[in-house]
Amino acid sequence: MDDDAPRRTVPIKLDVPEQRRGDLHQTKAQFLHCANRTSEWAWRYDDYCITSKSKAEDTLYDDLREETDLTANLVQKGIRRAIQAVTGGVEKLKKGEKTSQPHFDSWSVVYDKRSATFNADHATLSTPNGRVTAEYVLPPVDEREDTPFGQYYESDDWDASSATLQYDEQEGTFFLHVTLKNPDYEVDGTERQEAELPDDHEKNGTVLGVDLNVTGALAVTSTGAFIGSADYLNHKRDQYEQRRGKLQQTGTRSAHLTIKSIGSAFSEWSLDWLHNRVNDLIAEAHNADVDGIIFENLDYIRENIANGSKFQQWAYTKFVELIQYKVESTALFVDFVNPAYTSQRCSHCGFTHEDNRDDKQFACQDCGYEANADYNAAKNIANRYCGYIHRGQKSRGGWATSQLALKSGTLNVNGDYTPTELLG
Template structure:
């Protein structure tokens, strides 16, 4: 399939049999073992890093097959994911930028058609203990037409090519983020010609909205990607604080030195964790072929957690700072919007009400649209940015209003079509 074909990512909630849930967790553990072993082998400070997927597979495949019970395809996927990350790191080193060995700890497993089958109402996923059949949790058939699942997954024009399996710790739920491609899509010749003649600017920009969170997933994108665990980050911080307080109560010089030591180690760990999550986000932006990454502005984030931890405020500010720094070597840009009411607004119909959201669940009181609340907010962040540009604000990508709008509307990164009259 043509890699240049347009892509859409459709997140699908899975109903996994209770007796097979452990198999999926085991798959994740062994998949991350493959990626981290490959990264450690390929990342060589004193010599040169290995960025050839063939070399890595020849050197590591047999060993990793013996160490895990994964199928051949999943082992290969793990190796290749790590080599892609190492290759990106090498490019940074060539430009004199600071980076470190890629590390993988987010809950995710990459599947393609050799290790998974994508059916109308279920998927089968390869695990160390055979395939697991997972039913899709879907809205009623008559309500799917205006959802990403109905527009793309059920369309004959779009083909499911791969998927990333993820797990939500807070709601104890598995999600399959299916990537679909349309190989027959062609840009209208007239629009292409107009775009190429406009002073090297882009007529139609595509952006990725990002919602940052104190609980649940650390960052959720408008493509339905759930990155990192805010709960895990908080847990690690709490562990450090508890130990620090115990040592303070001791009051000895030795205890004071130990506090300094563990503080330094936790600081290094936190920064490394945020670096890896920033890499995950940029990889998602590049996979989705977007032009810009849009965050909620930091003032709003600080207000949201004003009564919470200063560490959380630092973590979100540092995360955005890292993303801004890392995109300097890419064609991406970073911008922000005021996210007021993005958590209460329905990304499907626009109805805004505080009763729409209940913790991590979102159900529109007007149209009945149900979706993960953070995913809904991420889509609203992207849509709000598109609205800003439509009303005349110039984007960081250099777009003017006339260059962003399509003839009949705007298509955001999640594939949600917005008629032009609704953008103003």
């Protein structure tokens, strides 16, 4: 969607559950910490100010991730808010105007589609303690037509792209100021038109489901791509731990220095390995011509291996963070679904039973469908997201429906299969 598209901002009052209000206040405090730390680093009045977003992120991102419990996207938003303010300050200095280092203390948090979902009657907002679901406080349906919510938010012509969360301290009320864009805007007097579609064809989007694993392939997609080897990653970690253990037994200063050296080398190697696997997954998404990449909820992933290796938890989380970071400048998006029973459900007929899965093999006890268990789970992840859209949840890009990418085509939630050769 073009950055020059017309925009409208719609303020929406939120009904936040009492027990989750503190999570939003915590998010604000950590978000402003990211912005102020960045402003302090970037504002160098006696030398020169840093106005490069990429340079700021390269320098500060890892530290701010350590200092806060925010998601990758919110940390990036905090950095970028500060750099934007610093850039404005530099422009004032060039004009000979007086100004000072930007400081952020007003109650606000910036969200976009990677850290929030904007639904028909509620929003979900990322916090350090998981997502908060907040219902919209709206007038009756028959009274909305002449309100900004009815004119823009509920209109198919406008798409929610981002929002700023604010808090009215006097009323004790949260407000979400949602920014919407209109993709059908005029360029040089000519209105942009969607490609004409048959009357019975709905505008839709396609998503790639991804199942992450502790053993076998690190990531398996709904198109049948097996990306990376979790077993190999774990093997390299075990090799490092074994060598570190032997050096610790030695107990010499030289051994201690060697431990630090090999630890640093392994950290660099593992991060580089994950970067390469991320590139493989993004390439698969582009090859499949999808709009979004769908994972299981990260909270579940952490719980699923809570008793396992901290390294595995880190690898899972870092892999998804890198995906989110790398797609931010592209048309792709990342989203998450509830993972309940995705490993036990048959992606072919929908029958769910714990006996369907035996380690890496899936064999439906009802219809007889057989497949790799992780591939079956990846299809279920994508199909569940499509189901959300089918049931009326507000989609990315204003889709009417959604479909999942398969090995040789697409499948919508109604079970209608389209071969690859007919997609072009």
